[in-house]
Amino acid sequence: MSASGRILTCEGRTHFGWPWRRGARADILTASEERLILNSRLGKINLRAATVLRIERGALIPCLGRGIMIRHRSQGYPAGIGFIPADTPWKELLEQLRDCGYSVQT
Secondary structure (H helix, E strand, O other): OEEEEEEEOOOOOEOOOOOOOOOOOOEEEEEOOOEEEEEEOOEEEEEEHHHEEEEEEOOOOOOOOOOEEEEEOOOOOOOEEEEEEOOOOHHHHHHHHHHOOOOEEO
């Protein structure tokens, strides 16, 4: 499964400006049973499925509950990574991630 959107840090600050800034290229979240990959114009976050602890709806951050939060134990990345989907509703995105085998909390 794949979705476009914007990646944020665990503090809720975006790396690349406001999520809907005009002209900004979208970040891409790709998930399979083996890996969850977030591609952005500043780099790639590559998480093995075994290191992903849970995926949950973002509370007030990211962006007033429209996004998801990925909690993991991979070294070298923030422990929580937010993702705001651009075209896919957060509920649908969580269902797709659950179908890939991830622990999803709604």
